[in-house]
Amino acid sequence: MLIIEQIINGISIGSIYAMFAVGFGIVFSTMQVLNLAQGVYATFGALFTYFALTLIGVPFWLAAILGVTGAAILAVIADQVAFEPLRRKNIGMLGAIIASIGVWIALEEVASILTDATPIGFPSGSIPRESISIGGVSILQTQVLAISLSAIVITAVYVLLHRSRVGAAIRAVGFDKSSAMIVGVNPRTMIVSAALLSGAVTGLSGILLVGGQSFNFTTGNVLLLQGFAAVVIGGYGSVLGAALGGVLIGVVQTMSQSFISSAFQDAITFGLVLVVLLYFPRGLLGTTETVRA
Amino acid sequence: MKSKRSLHSLTGRKRSRTAIVGLAAALSMVLVTGCGSTDSDTSTAAPTETSTTEEAQSGRAINVGLLAAETGPLAGAGGAFLSGALIGQQLVNETGLIGNGNTINLVIQEASEDPARSATVAAQIAADEQNVGLVCCILSPVAGAVSAVANRDGLPVILYGATQPGLAQPPYIFRTTTMPQFANETLGRELSEETGLKSVAYIVMTDNEGIVSQSESFKAGFASAGVEDLGTVEIVAKQTNFASAATSAIALGAEAISISATQAEAVGMVAALYDKNYDGQIIGLETLTGVGVFDSNPDALDKVPFPVYFLPSEVNEAGQRFVDAYNAEYGTLPDSFAAQGFNAIWVMGAALAGAGVEPTRASLGESLNALTEVPGTIYGTVKFENGQMLAVESVKIVSYSKPDGVIVPWIAP
Amino acid sequence: MTIAPESAMTPALSLKRISKNYGGLEVLSEVSFVVPQGSIFGLAGPNGAGKTTLLNIVSGFDVANSGSKSVMGHDATKMDALSLSKVGVARTFQNIRLFKGLTVREQVNAGAYRHRQASIIAGMIGLRSQRTDNNVTQGMTEEALAFVGLSDSADLLAENLSYGDQRRVEISRAMATKPSLLLLDEPTAGMNEADWMPIADLLQRLRRQGTTIVVIEHNMRLIERICDEIVVIAAGAVIAQDEPQRCLRLPQVRLAYFGKSS
């Protein structure tokens, strides 16, 4: 029983990592940007939701939609302000990483001011808190929500990217801008829509993470590290890879935490990251588009 | 009047506005210098504020440095400490605690609880002979960095927040932090006696020595009441997966679960246990106090006992004076961080009183070393042992009350 | 200097049934030919025939799926760019690849890198060997610069030179390695006669110094002028190998080039 419950715990937190990782991966595979500001989008997704709940007082589902939208718009603005100039000037990887650090620092301070740097949480009653108990295994409704939502969203993203014309266009841009132009795709539109999509998914992951607990302006950084581990393990450029990477991390963490030692859980996670980087250069499920060695 | 303004600009509520002002200031700054800095660790600092009050005319205004943390990860607590300290300055001067017409004048420098920044600013304060003492530090590493500077320059320091064991090192480093360790032990003992607790399990954040030592004191307390220890679940800072820790802890099947973690993690754990329908007694620790904590999770935090040294609703005369002054200034009741900030300044005042007509670092140091007990603090009469303040008598077991989130004495179910 | 046995018998380069395909698309199929030492050898053929791919494989920038190659008598099938440079292979690029931000002299001096004896560590501590190295490579640099006639613009940023001069810089950088086999990818692309003539006799002077040259060219007049022998590649396969004049008259070649054989 205990182990089953723990596995479910792992899957639920993992599904949140997974969603973040997918958001992270979209940006990387389309814009070749390792966006360190991605974690802040998650924080803001949660923040916008919080303000929608407390200031406007709309129901949770609506607040969440507002939060997701806010995060998506934020991501687009950040992309156009910070990364678009770099793309135009053709300043590569390092430049983008540094720029994303800039965005990260600035936005985190904004979040700190908005929250007075104190812990906040969704007001009571706004989200379902009860837990369902099935044969001695108790599952939180928030966990059910997290797992089902991310399953739906990730599938949707997968279908959008790999089964639709828009997705094909987006991936074409990611693969080779110039040839994309030749086949009549406007790279900028595609990049903006990629940023929008990634921001939305990331924001949702943030909302689900803090749902039912308190959070503060640095919450997103945790997701950043775990999500980064997830994408590395799952492989960039592959939606399903990143997703499974996230779930894997979640389960591995939970298991090591409850059956080995929580003290070393980060060492285990990121040790795994190194192993994958070195011995599975494309991630466990990565695509050939991204060769790392 | 200057003091009033400075006080206002420092209340948390006004922070956003200050931010805009600061922003403008910085912009002009950047325009001037044409270059700037990025450092996600060191943070912004308050303009040097020196507030003087009318009593100053008769005697001398004695400068005491204070490292503020209005920004950075601890801005929440930092603001409370600072607000309390400013009231401390106000009351020390109004009551003429120091005597000889002398008044205390806080030289406030923002250091955002960052070790490097704090060491730098401390060096600046230490370099000015006018500053006879320094009050600071919420985080233990910061306290360590500042202590190094202070020991070098022979500057007496009072630490008001850091809880790691062994930080108080006379002759220069003293600590008025009301050590949660003692409080936890008391809580453990009294709570078990009141409720006839049989067994308890522990959730401990293992990568924070201060917290670990707090959990030790809980264990000592419960053990002394003969409660059975059913095991410990470890968590780490920046924990995301509270649910699994909760599952493990609940699985230990204890009548009560005692949580030792820093604020965010403690709140998260309480919530997870609550959501997992844990039917036993959840026991918190002092980190559960603070602005916004209750609102962050009212359902879960209701009825979770935790120890505090200070409770606005149950105060002695000195405490009442503090509460009134604080309320008059900020329109809210002080939390235990504010109380610690206040008390640090009050003790500093008491020490200055014993430091002669013209206090110097040397005389203040001697006075602090000679200090064995201070009567009339908001914690009652407090004792000093090896530079550490003890106020065990004033420990209170409290919990948040629904719906308004006021902290009230805890009533055993 | 190269480790290669400098006997006229051993060919400078010999390719045996080199094949290359990118994800099923066959770019080269069973290409084989031999380049005798001291010759100027032309690689001709319409665009997309696979000439550059072949050059990449020879210089270790790309790996063949099958087949073998040997350079100056060494089996070079498994060699990467680094080890090939050690046996004396140097190259230029169709789209110029100079180091950004370096002056002409620095570019060429980098070419002489492999003639530095001092170990990297010795260089850090700045031992004597380091200084002698600097003198040696300086000599080589100036020589190579003078050879292509860029001594005057040696201190300019290479990227500020004209297109033609940038090509010269690339050639002189390659020369500074003192190669025994020099691979040139369209050295006169986009040049008018006035520009490419000097390059042509530059190559001939190089050959006189005993360097073997393999050159990809579209400029038939240049080919006829300097090449001893050419192979024509079309659709990844060798369709002709002979002296330039005769080769270019062959029907299959004209077909490949002009789509008609007469």
Added chain:
Amino acid sequence: MNPQTALALSALSFAIAGSVLALSTYIALWTGLLSFGTVAFAALGAFTTTFLINNMDLNFWLALLVSVIAGGIAGLIVGKVFIKLATHWLALATVALVLIARVLVVNFPGFTGGSGGTVVPVKLSIWELGLLLIFVCLLLSRLAQSKFGIAATTTREDPQVAASLGVPVARVRVIAFGISGALGALGGVMLSTQLGYIDADTFFIALSVTVIASVVLGGAYHWAGSVVGAAVFTGLPVYISQFMTHGQFIINGLLLLVIIVFLPGGLIDPVRWRRWRARRAGPGKSSQPMQSSSTDAEVLS
């Protein structure tokens, strides 16, 4: 001493320590590799030195030497293991390294003092710090002239072409990591002597971000850039602090953006100077558009 002087001196000592850390990152970047690992080596150096002094009562300079060597070896090993990774994946691997380093620091209290951290028994004077920095700068200016310098620069600009000219790209990068490790350890020790107290979070992501930002702001194309960058980064906040409370980070972030967009070469950018001189000199009939130099596509992608 005048407080302002004290402030300046203290800020300066942190700036000096910061410069050495920045230079450690710069060395790796010189060969085209972005490494967050500097702080891991810094932690190794700082905790080793402290341990050797406290528990083996070794002389400080001896302990420092041992730590620097240890850092160098660690750097070589890390480089050897990571070298097969393409550049930006290597950057990620170094992030993982930093995260793991923290866990190790926390969980080996016998060596590091664990989460409680440890007191650093030595405080270097500004002069000693300055001399160390000067020594490092001399080493680097020497390197720039040396065989390694040429190898590193060409490797960064175009590894493939460099290899075809006989530059042992992989070896050069591993050596760079070795030096980066040694300098990282040195910088870590210098920083720790200024902090007087170090724990697991002293050497963490925040610091590595600062260090990298210093290098980029100062200019990743010349060692002097790292020194300037670190000075600006560690020095300026202290002064800006005196003028403003909140939102300094917002400025910091935007500033970093502005720099990377408009001065991608950083404050010290020899290439920009050269181009500027070239343009003033005139004759170079530029056949290409001026491209942004330095932290450019070539550096990492």
